[in-house]
Amino acid sequence: MNGTSVAARAEEVWKVYGSEEARVVALRGVSASFGRGRFTAIMGPSGSGKSTLMHCLAGLDTVTRGTVHIGDTEVTGLGDKALTRLRRDRVGFIFQQFNLLPTLTAAENIRLPMDIAGRKPDPQWWDTVIETVGLKDRLGHRPSQLSGGQQQRVACARALVSRPDVIFADEPTGNLDSKSGAEILSFLRASVREHGQTIVMVTHDPVAASYTDRVVFLADGAIVAELDDPTPETVLEAMKSGEVLV
Template identity: 80%
Template sequence: MTATVVRAPQAAARANDVWKVYGSGEAQVIALRGVSAEFESGRFTAIMGPSGSGKSTLMHCLAGLDSVTRGEAWVGDTRITGLGDSGLTNLRRDKIGFIFQQFNLLPTLTAKENILLPLSIAGRKPDPAWYDIVIRTVGLADRLGHRPNQLSGGQQQRVACARALVSRPEVIFADEPTGNLDSRSGAEVLGFLRNSVREHGQTIIMVTHDPVAASYADRVVFLADGQIVSELIEPTPETVLDTMKKLDSLTEAAN
């Protein structure tokens, strides 16, 4: 009888004992203190924590937008730490998608042109079948010829989501993607992100301060003072809020 080997899900991104220090002497700020974490492929993970906890810094280090002071950051099987400018450019072009609070759309381009811009810059053509799936999923088929100023905030963010997805990256990093949206538009964008994970196997790592937004994720990782201090699996707005209240109390007590 042959034994079955069960392999753990591959980590889409991971941090190994990551430290991030800004400044020196009395002005020194330690943003991350030996953070080690794995973010599984095909899952939606939220990163939360009080203001100044290091959540955005961790995401920026994982995405290659900021360097680490000590330790290692990986995307898939690519070690980000130590990569030169050309290596980082190739990594962001081929393996990473980004969604930011500011939609970062070019005002002179149509929605379709904005969605396809990263592929155009890379000299690549979209996979027609996947492009159709992305457009149908974000519900933008009748808005592709519109420029950003002709779209609502929610529609602009869905364009940004489609732009991040269309190249089928290994991982999408989303930094407060609903921060500039009303609750209805935010729910539409979050629902789309969750569906892209569940139906199409996308991997998303999202920084947010909103317990409702975090509840769309499969897992929530909590930071405080530059360290991972807790996590939730299958979170609800209530369990996220309770955890955040406890962290806020601990932070206030420490100060």
């Protein structure tokens, strides 16, 4: 994969918390590339380092050693202001908790990061995003008037509307029932397939992983396996084969 086709990459990334007896090695020399226009899942047991890797890639956490790039920009070398700008302008986030402001309407929540940045969404792209996530008749509603699935759709639209280089999704269906979860995963899949978005998703769910193009498996802070074109069955099989056990 050449440099221009990589949306995010980690090179020999180590993340160590604490020292001496309290020392915890969360990532051990992880190297991984995430291609543009691809949907990648990061999986592994609890404590395997999957969320730590995502947070390091997204510039939400610092690395102890190694380098992280978003596109051609080395994240590990940025100061606070440049890092804030990078996260605001080039990275989208979807979390398990929807992180919506209760006093704002769905439309205002979607626009909020762009409003803060002093940018206006492209009208045509706005319409495409709203259509993709099926929120046209809910834009004037506040979060309390929306179901969990609808709130997560608002969060997805908020991440998509600024057309970031890469979206990081941390267990985005973790608080949803299976029907709402499937809808969210279908929206994310469509945004990759039809609109060229890049998504890196942490999940523990083989069904969620089956919506992606590729799965990267972590165990004890290291990548232990990868799987292309996953199905729920092949993901389960990989999870059961020794090192990847959840």
